[in-house]
């Protein structure tokens with residue numbers, strides 16, 4: 001009981017007294033050793049989120065330099081875009097599904113940063129092919145898919161924003177988390193057809209008034225690509241600025 005109370009040490013103190021927050025973060029590790037999110041073994045020097053063994057089995061797609069990868073094909077014919085890529089395959093009960101659950105429902109924000117950093121460096125290090133990764137050098141800013149403000153308030157953060165921050169850390173490309181805003185809560189998407197989903201998503205997003213995206217190449221980012229309806233709606237909202245170029249990236253791509 002005592003330890004569980006310690007674990008929820010008020011956020012207030014972190015904000016008000018950063019030194020206390022840092023001391024506390026160090027002290028907490030003495031009670032709770034930092035463990036691998038994949039296998040629960042304690043992490044050792046330099047390891048973050050995953051131990052070396054688990055980090056090496058994340059099923060990476062290596063799509064980044066492929067002009068016609070599966071992420072590209074999922075958006076083909078739906079909207080104009082430059083490139084699309086995803087870091088890893090997302091399968092039911094797979095390692096990535098487990099990590100995403102921790103990121104979205106267990107407050108493990110460091111997972112978002114970690115995966116974003118891996119995605120950023122994977123794209124940057126991909127071997128150039130014809131039509132390869134030159135698109136990355138052309139990106140002006142990273143824009144995460146926004147959550148509805150109510151949902152963000154409840155969760156305390158936007159997981160796509162953390163992913164965007166991670167990508168930014170390894171690519172140096174700035175993030176604009178406010179370029180796009182969610183103006184309407186969408187109904188549950190699970191039992192709808194693609195056409196119904198699109199209609200439901202339409203007008204859910206808009207460029208925040210006063211944001212200048214003239215001539216910018218935007219990298220839109222999200223956690224997992226399934227049907228792509230949310231990303232498509234975001235891209236269509238951004239494309240109301242006619243001079244914009246869009247590329248799309250996600251951590252996971254759902255495969256059966």
Ligand SMILES: [Zn+2]
Nearest residue numbers: 036039051054
């Ligand atoms: Zn592990």
